[in-house]
Amino acid sequence: MVGPLHDRLRRAVRAAIVSGRLPAGSTLPPSRTLAADLGCSRWVVTEAYAQLAAEGYLESRTGSATRVRPSAGRAATRPAPPVPLPPPPRFDLAPGLPDLRAFPRKHWSEAIHRASLRAAYPDFGHLEPAGHRDLRRTLAEHLVRSRGAALTPNDTTICAGTTDGVTRIARALRTRGVTHVAVEEPGWPGTRKAIADAGLMPVSINVDGHGLQVDLLRAQSRIQAAIVAPAHQFPTGTVLAPARRAELIAWADEVDGIILEEDKDADFRYDRRPVAAMQGMAPSRVALLGSLSKTLSPALRIGWFAVPHRWAAAVRAANPMELPPPVLDQLALAAFLDSGGYDRHLRASRRRYRARRDTLMAQLSRQLPSARMSGAAAGLHLLLHLGTTDAASVVALAAKEGVRVGNLADYRTATDPAESTLVVGYGNLADSSVNEAVGRLARAIERATAVRA
Known part of the structure; x- marks a missing residue:
């Protein structure tokens, strides 16, 4: 001492x-x-x-x-000892993460360093509530160019991620008298929770092979807002069909409603060019939300949203205390976008994920010939249908093999006894580990099948 x-x-x-x-x-x-x-x-x-x-x-x-x-x-009572975190799995087949090994450390640290040296003195003062103007400018240009969005820097707000954006918009919906919000079924539980925490009622609308079933949405007269992921739905992996896009926008016109479009992994399409954002078709009805969680890292906690003009004031008024991410991170992302580094990172990621997905599917077909795969050639996951084998048992047995994998049932609000499906992610799986990871998963499925028999 x-x-x-x-x-x-x-x-x-x-x-x-x-x-x-x-x-x-x-x-x-x-x-x-x-x-x-x-x-x-x-x-x-x-x-x-x-x-x-x-x-x-x-x-x-x-x-x-x-x-x-x-x-x-x-x-001064001695605090309870912290609960130890479980060790990371040796083979990560769970959905939700990009390739953390490929995070552009050098380029990002250089961008942070340049931002700290070049930032104007006023940038170190109080943050602009909507985010730094440089990032809003360059991000808006990127979204218009790459996603076909129809927005300006003034329409764009920088936030802490897609869930943060949903939460802020949901608060504004409540102030305007909206009570019920449609969410996709199955879907991400965090979205449902964000809606409920804002004081609204999430209403599950089933997704089929063409995306959200708009006819079921029309049958719910109390709904005036819907949250969808048209470019690549999680976890089914479906792409909203063109006819459904038109139906959904028509529904929003009929009820004077709003569509919240989640666009987190839309840049990753492997069999064709990525489908453009629906927001570009109907900017007066669609709010666009995105983040870096699937393209760079969720740890950065940087996202964005753009709402129709008539909702902008309500969103600001409903969130007077919310602040954007740290200014140096915002300026670093702006520099990364302006330099073309972000586009180069996306191109390299698409090539890597496409090759990894192809290898994964080949190994699944070879080692699990009776299992069926589904999901568009997009995003960072696919579905593996097990037939009569219990998916929950497979998940538990796979964990003992050092493999983490998702269960589709965990993303449903109601159990489907006829469904036994795994959500298999490949974003954070090392290329050299694909064969062994599938082999261990196959052993877990074999044991679960034997127990059921």
Whole structure:
């Protein structure tokens, strides 16, 4: 322990109180006695006692001993030990993550460094609520060019991710009298929770091979908003059919509603060019939401949304205290976009994921010839249909093999007894591990099938 003697004594006594070695109500030695025992001046002890009293750990009265405060004793209760996190799986076949090994560390750190050197002094002040103007400009240009969006920098808000964007828009919906919001079934549980936490009722609408069933949506008269992922639905992997897109926009016109379009992994399409954002077809009815969680990393916590003009004021008013991500991260992303680095990263990622998906499907076909695969050639996952084998048992047995994989049932609000399907992700799976990961998964399926038999 380093520092002035009185400060070292203060820290030692405080640690004894926090650890419980000096319980509440304990009497401390008089300053003269402790100074003599420690071989220091009395001032060292009185200074340490005075500081601890000011911090609320000790109390002293004239003519009375110095004691540990009862309130300090209660506040210093030893916290429960942290729950240890489970070790990461050796083979990650779960959906949701991009290739974390491919994060562009060098280019991102250089962008952060340049941003910190080149940022104007006002950039280090209070953040602009909608996000830094440089990022909104370059991001809007990127979305118009790459996603066919119809928006401007003033329409774009930088947030902490897609769920954050959904939450903010949902709050505005509530202020405008919207009570029920359609969500895809099956779908991401976090979206349902965000809707419910905003005080709205999520209503599940089934997805089939052509996407959201708009006829079922029309049958729900209380719904005025719907959240969809038209370019690549999670977890079914379907792409919203052109006719369904037109039907959905027509529905929004009929009910004077709004569509929230999630667009997180739409850049990853392997059999053709990515389908353009639906927002470009109907910017007055569609809010576009995206993030870096599937293209770079969820740890960056950078996302965006653009709402129709008539909703912009309501969204701002419903979220007066929300702030965008740190300004240097915003400026780094703006520089990454402006330099073309982000586009190059996406192109390299598409090539890598396409090759990995092809290898994964070939191995699944070879080692699990009776299993059926589905899902568009897009995104970072596919579905593996197991027939009568119980998917939950496979997930548990695979975990013992060091393989993490998803169960489609976990993304449903109601159990389908006839369905047994795995959600197999390949985004965060090392190329060199595909064969062994499939082999271990195949063993888990074989054991689960034997148990069921």
